[in-house]
Amino acid sequence: MRTVNKILIDGVVVSYADGNTQFGPGSEQEAKLLQEITDGEAEFGSDIDRTPVVTVDELRIASYGSFGEQADMQYWDAVNSTTTWVDHIAAVKLANPK
Numbered sequence: 396m397r398t399v400n401k402i403l404i405d406g407v408v409v410s411y412a413d414g415n416t417q418f419g420p421g422s423e424q425e426a427k428l429l430q431e432i433t434d435g436e437a438e439f440g441s442d443i444d445r446t447p448v449v450t451v452d453e454l455r456i457a458s459y460g461s462f463g464e465q466a467d468m469q470y471w472d473a474v475n476s477t478t479t480w481v482d483h484i485a486a487v488k489l490a491n492p493k
Contacts, residue, residue: 451491458487 459465460483468480 451493454491455487458491459484 465480465483468483472478472480
């Protein structure tokens with residue numbers, strides 16, 4: 396069985412990951428994948444589990460915050476000689492290990 400993960404940002408597919416290959420929407424690989432799904436439904440029925448799989452990268456992206464927020468943390472760390480941004484990134488990575 397082939398495993399393909401969707402990589403979503405705000406619910407929109409930005410790319411697919413298939414083993415070591417990554418391809419985007421509108422690509423020839425996506426067209427082949429969608430055809431495989433259609434063929435599989437015709438052959439095996441439409442009871443395919445369509446539950447989205449959330450990847451570690453998606454969890455981390457959602458947890459990191461925007462670049463603006465991170466830049467603000469870095470600025471205030473420089474002004475106050477603190478490590479807020481580094482601590483935040485480390486906590487996100489610890490909470491969402493690869």
